[in-house]
Amino acid sequence: MDNIKSNFKVLFYTLFLSFVISPAYADESPPNIVLILSDDHAWYDYGFMGHPVVKTPTLDKLARDGLTFKAGYVPTALCRPSLATIATGYYASTIGITGNTPAFDVYGKKGSAEHNTQREKLISKIDNVDTLPQLLKPKGYVSFQSGKWWEGSYKRGGFDEGMTRGFPKKGGRHGDDGLKIGREGMEPVTSFIDRAVKDKKPFLVWYAPYMPHSPHNPVDRIYKKYKSLDLPESVKKYYAMIEWFDETNATLLNHLEEKGVKNNTIIVYVSDNGWISNPDRLNSFLPRSKQSPSEAGVRTPIIFSWPDKLKPQLRYDLISSIDIVPTLLGAVGVPIPKDMPGLNLMDNMLSETPIDREAIFGEGFAHDIADLDDPEGSLMYRWVIDGDWKLILSYDGKTDKYRKRHTTLTSPQLFHLATDEHEQHNLITQYPEVAAKLAKKIEQWYPLKKRKVIQ
Incomplete structure (x- = not known):
């Protein structure tokens, strides 16, 4: 892979190209970036996508005020490889993070020394590619990880701060302490934003809560809204989890507003993969959703909001989460690695022109x-x-x-x-x-x- 870590090289090209080819919209103070990543969330389970039951007022407003692609996709319908793509801009098969764990029947029993060795080998694949926070660092960005993160600790992903201890720490897996975000409040994220604003630093927030992911155990005040509906218990609790997740986004977006930075913040929303609740079993999914290439597995709305620059639009261009990293790099004037397969969509979004794909x-x-x-x-x-x-x-x-x-x-x-x-x-x-x-x-x-x- 051509983009093996080289901070010096990235710094050199960033400084050089910022005077040569940086777009006009990146000439001002760099925009902050907030990635909102829901977990196991079907593409149609939103108010703005027409769902008759699910309540998502915060995401509805973000979709209405932002540039919303209704036909967005993730390349892989499984959380770890999907998140790896969003973090790096490369397909799972390219970086080698294709599944959630080394197979136990091939690489030893769970918890064995052999299996743990292979877990580390899998995590080490993230060391071979620059992540989004690493690519943004030469531009002066500070970054924070919360929620789902599989590739060791937040530091290994290039984040300056974060919540996940990661393997090989005891209990370190897929987010560990980071999975408290959203379900147990938003303070770690809002405090980081406060520090970044105080220090006048552009910031990147990775907000990937364990929501609406199972366990589907929504707070009672939200569940009561769905309890009386003539639906299977598993479906009602899943719907309530979505509304709870949406509520956490309100806390995050309101905080950006209160700090006076929302207008110059690029907010990206995407789900890691889809979900269809099993009507007969709580916390279980049906075929042709999660882990499958069916629409209910890989399709997701993708929202870009940048109030200072992007006009509200509703679009049906085909886009993929593989496009998120190059689009963000293009927006802030950081060189896009030549071997990155996605498209920089920012010029098309600013000019309201069709995407050539x-x-x-x-x-x-x-x-x-x-x-x-x-x-x-x-x-x-x-x-x-x-x-x-x-x-x-x-x-x-x-x-x-x-x-x-x-x-x-x-x-x-x-x-x-x-x-x-x-x-x-x-x-x-x-x-x-x-x-x-x-x-x-x-x-x-x-x-x-x-x-x-x-x-």
């Missing part, structure tokens, strides 16, 4: 990683959306229990999203020429060495 791509891997040195070992899916068409291909990589339970996800699938956004009709036999064309694009994007398509 033919297709977006994604990939799916098993929750447990079969081979830390070969992403194909756990490859389950690759997919593409090109115009109105979406093709999902399945592969014979070693998988965990998920696909064994959900065999409906194993055959090639072709959907016409404009007329079937919930993917009810597989058109693979009716339009073989479309499938062949899209399969070729997938192969050009991500050539495989050995895996075979499941027919």
Whole structure:
């Protein structure tokens, strides 16, 4: 990978290019950046997306006042690789963080010395790429991590401050102390903002609360709003968790307003992956949501808010979370690594012009990683959306229990999203020429060495 850590190189190019090619909107004081990342949240479960029950007044206002892409996507529908993409701007297969943990049946029992060695090997992959806070540091940014974070401590991710101890600390996993944020108040984040404002430093906040993620145990005052509805208990509690999450965003955004910095703050909202509650079991999800390449797994609204610069817009351009890092770098005048696959959308958003993109791509891997040195070992899916068409291909990589339970996800699938956004009709036999064309694009994007398509 071309972007191996080199703070000196980043500093040199930042200083040089700031005088040569920095965009006009980056000439003023650098904007603050706040990333709001919800966890296990279906793309349609928002007021602004038309849901008849779920209440999300804070995100509704952010979507109304910001630039909202209703057809946003994440490349991978699993939290750790999805968050790794958002933090780095690279696909999971590129950086090697494709699943949540090394497979126990391959790399030793849980808690064993062998498995812990492999956990460290997986975490160490984050050392091979510059994260967003590291890329912003030469520009004078200070950064704070809260909520979900898998790659060791916050320091290992390049954050100046944070909440997560991380492996190998006792109990260090996927956020540990950071998972208190939102559920137990917002003080760590608001205090960091106070310090940054006092010191007159541009700041980056990573707000990735464990919400609406299970356990779905919403506070009673919110749950009471949904309790009487004629819905399964699991669904009512999930909906209440979403409203609770939305309430925490109100605290965060109101604090930015109170400190007088909201107008010059870029706020980005995205979910790490989708979710459909199992009506028969609390804290459990159905097929074709989390961990799947279906729309309910990979689609998410993506919101950009920058009151000083961006006009409110509602758009349906195809965008991906792979675009977030290059867009933010472009906005603040930091050089974008040449091998970064996403697009800098800022110029298109400022000029209100269409995004020049033919297709977006994604990939799916098993929750447990079969081979830390070969992403194909756990490859389950690759997919593409090109115009109105979406093709999902399945592969014979070693998988965990998920696909064994959900065999409906194993055959090639072709959907016409404009007329079937919930993917009810597989058109693979009716339009073989479309499938062949899209399969070729997938192969050009991500050539495989050995895996075979499941027919």
